[in-house]
Amino acid sequence: MMDNTDLVIKLLDATKQGKIDWRPTAKTDEFTASFGGKWTLLCRQFATGSQIVERLSLQNAAGEELLSIRDSDISNVTRLYEMARRYALKVDEAIADLMKEIDEPQS
Amino acid sequence: LLILVPEQFQEAIKQWFIKNWGNVASVWGLSVSIYVLRVAKGARRAAEDAKMASRTRNALQELQSAVVSSAEIGQYASTGHWLVVKLRASEVLGCCRNTVNRWGEDSALKGSRNRLNHAAEQMRSIAEEATQPEPNLQAVIRAQLDAHEALNAVVGKILKEQEARS
Numbered sequence: 464m465m466d467n468t469d470l471v472i473k474l475l476d477a478t479k480q481g482k483i484d485w486r487p488t489a490k491t492d493e494f495t496a497s498f499g500g501k502w503t504l505l506c507r508q509f510a511t512g513s514q515i516v517e518r519l520s521l522q523n524a525a526g527e528e529l530l531s532i533r534d535s536d537i538s539n540v541t542r543l544y545e546m547a548r549r550y551a552l553k554v555d556e557a558i559a560d561l562m563k564e565i566d567e568p569q570s
Numbered sequence: 571l572l573i574l575v576p577e578q579f580q581e582a583i584k585q586w587f588i589k590n591w592g593n594v595a596s597v598w599g600l601s602v603s604i605y606v607l608r609v610a611k612g613a614r615r616a617a618e619d620a621k622m623a624s625r626t627r628n629a630l631q632e633l634q635s636a637v638v639s640s641a642e643i644g645q646y647a648s649t650g651h652w653l654v655v656k657l658r659a660s661e662v663l664g665c666c667r668n669t670v671n672r673w674g675e676d677s678a679l680k681g682s683r684n685r686l687n688h689a690a691e692q693m694r695s696i697a698e699e700a701t702q703p704e705p706n707l708q709a710v711i712r713a714q715l716d717a718h719e720a721l722n723a724v725v726g727k728i729l730k731e732q733e734a735r736s
Binding site: 487490493495500505 | 671684694
């Protein structure tokens with residue numbers, strides 16, 4: 464049987480390299496990416512009681528959930544969520560813009 | 571054919587035909603079979619092309635109506651008609667999933683499955699958000715525009731391929 468840890472690590476690497484086009488959905492703290500023409504990834508953060516949970520799910524083209532991994536199963540899911548969020552919300556570009564703005568002389 | 575042959579060879583050719591009529595008939599039969607096979611193959615290809623064109627036309631019609639519904643989602647969300655937003659989003663979601671599952675293997679749609687899956691997922695999130703007590707309008711509009719762009723890109727691609735074919 465395939466190890467889910469390998470999948471999460473592979474997704475982390477692909478996200479780091481900008482190979483996965485994460486996009487924010489209409490729900491707060493939820494990001495999605497479709498690839499291969501068959502699969503859709505969903506990475507979300509939500510609260511259960513006093514706990515904040517990150518969850519990664521994989522769906523097929525019919526919208527059926529094939530896989531659901533929580534951060535309590537594999538800790539790298541939290542890292543993946545954070546990277547997906549940064550990519551989807553273009554956080555790095557915003558930081559670069561902000562730094563450029565700070566460096567420019569005030570008019 | 572024999573009339574065209576010089577008289578001194580006519581008898582020899584006649585004899586040759588009498589001796590080899592079986593072989594000549596076989597070659598003739600083989601030629602006819604090859605011709606019939608080619609015609610049948612051409613007819614099959616034409617029938618397959620017509621079937622694919624009809625499928626693409628159906629998919630295009632459904633997707634065009636999904637584009638209209640998607641645009642309406644933005645309008646209804648802006649005016650706070652969240653029940654209609656949910657219904658329209660479910661409609662578009664169903665259309666995207668149907669299109670991928672029914673026609674996803676067609677050449678016109680093969681490269682568009684990611685976009686359709688993405689639009690479907692955005693519509694799912696819109697439908698879910700619309701049921702919240704206080705839906706996030708900004709996030710819904712952003713998701714709607716994202717899905718709308720994806721749907722339009724697919725429709726544009728199909729139209730372009732149709733134009734190229736005709």
